[in-house]
Every structure is written in C-alpha cells, then in structure tokens.
Amino acid sequence: MNKRTKKWTQYIVMTLIALAIAFIVYSTVTQSKSKAVGVGDDAPEFELQKMDGSTVKMSDYKGKGVILNFWGTWCEPCKREMPALSENYEEYKGKNVEVLAIHLRKTPQQVEQFFSGLKKEVHLPVAFDKDNEVADAYGIDPLPTTVVIDKNGKVKAIHKGEMNDQTIKNYMNTVTP
Known part of the structure; x- marks a missing residue:
C-alpha cells in the first residue's frame, strides 16, 4: 500500500x-x-411525600379522574393558574376527580409562602418530587405541565404551560367518571 x-x-x-x-x-x-409517558399510555406508578407528611401513590387514585399538576414556587405561570386549579378542584372533587400539585423540590416552607402570597386562597393537595423522578417518568418540561388521567389510569392529555379556568374545566370534565 x-x-x-x-x-x-x-x-x-x-x-x-x-x-x-x-x-x-x-x-x-x-x-x-x-420513555416519557404519552397520551394513551398507562400513568406510571409513583409514591411521593405530601405536605402533611403522609405518602400518596398513583394507585391511590384508582377509579378516579386525576389531574397531576407539576409546578414550582419560582414559576410565574404556576402562580397565575394555581387559584383556578384550586377552585375547580373544590368543584370537581365531589365528582370523583382528584388534583395533586406536584412540587419539584422538597421545600414545605417555600410552598406555604407561595400559597400565602397568592391573591386567592388555594387548597390543593401538594406532594414533593425532590429528585424529579416522577417528573422524568412523565417527561415534564416546561413548568407548569399538567397530566390528565382517566379513571382507568390512562393518560388523556398533557398540557404544557399555563392553563386558564376554562381549560381546567374542560380537562376536569374529560376525566369525570
């Protein structure tokens, strides 16, 4: 050569x-x-600690519609949508629809400050995804992102970004059993 x-x-x-x-x-x-979850997929199982110290699992919601709202205290769109999400939760929880606000850090004091700084009172169950394992399983990006799950555990919708009151109502009606 x-x-x-x-x-x-x-x-x-x-x-x-x-x-x-x-x-x-x-x-x-x-x-x-x-690997991130998509519409039509089974919602991945998880176990997270809630604000009150108890744990919550996806399987706890079997037979109910579920709205998983991934958010952070530093997120301005999260701040704007939180009151409407809370109001709709109060209206729909009697119709077998649950909401879980999943905060992407474990900072109970910041969450309490966040809620007390809002113009309207917010009463939502909050869980902490401190290692972003659940957010990664659901493919969450950006914040806020909301995952809508039906009573059979199937993902019906994934909403990236801020939701308004009507959008939240539409998703709640979608998963009302």
Whole structure:
C-alpha cells in the first residue's frame, strides 16, 4: 500500500468511528425521551411525600379522574393558574376527580409562602418530587405541565404551560367518571 492509500484508509476509518459515536449519542438521547409517558399510555406508578407528611401513590387514585399538576414556587405561570386549579378542584372533587400539585423540590416552607402570597386562597393537595423522578417518568418540561388521567389510569392529555379556568374545566370534565 502506498502512502496516499494509507492516508485515505485512515480518514475513512476515523469517519466511520465518528459516525458510530454520533449514532450512539443520538440513540441514547432519543431513547430516553421516548420513555416519557404519552397520551394513551398507562400513568406510571409513583409514591411521593405530601405536605402533611403522609405518602400518596398513583394507585391511590384508582377509579378516579386525576389531574397531576407539576409546578414550582419560582414559576410565574404556576402562580397565575394555581387559584383556578384550586377552585375547580373544590368543584370537581365531589365528582370523583382528584388534583395533586406536584412540587419539584422538597421545600414545605417555600410552598406555604407561595400559597400565602397568592391573591386567592388555594387548597390543593401538594406532594414533593425532590429528585424529579416522577417528573422524568412523565417527561415534564416546561413548568407548569399538567397530566390528565382517566379513571382507568390512562393518560388523556398533557398540557404544557399555563392553563386558564376554562381549560381546567374542560380537562376536569374529560376525566369525570
């Protein structure tokens, strides 16, 4: 083999190695995204600690419609939608629809300050996803994101971003058993 042939062979081998690495990275990134829950999927099971110290599991909601609202105290859209979510929860909980506000950190004092700083009173069950395991399982990004689950545990909708009162009512009606 002459020098020129050796050089071309090295370039080809290096290019193939680079392409193989790029493919592995691409496959890894897209595969982890595809693990996130989608509409029509079963809602992943979880167990989280609530504000009052008790635990809550997805299986606790069997036979009920569920609205999982992922939020953070630093999130301005979360602040704006929280009163409407609370009002609708009060109206629909008698119709077998539950709401769980899942805060993406474990900071009870910040949550209490957040709620006391709102213009309207908010009464929602709050749980903490301090390691973002549940948020990752549900593919949550950005905040707020709301996952709507029917009485059979199937995801009916995923709403990314702020919801208004009418949107919340529509989702509540969607999962009313």
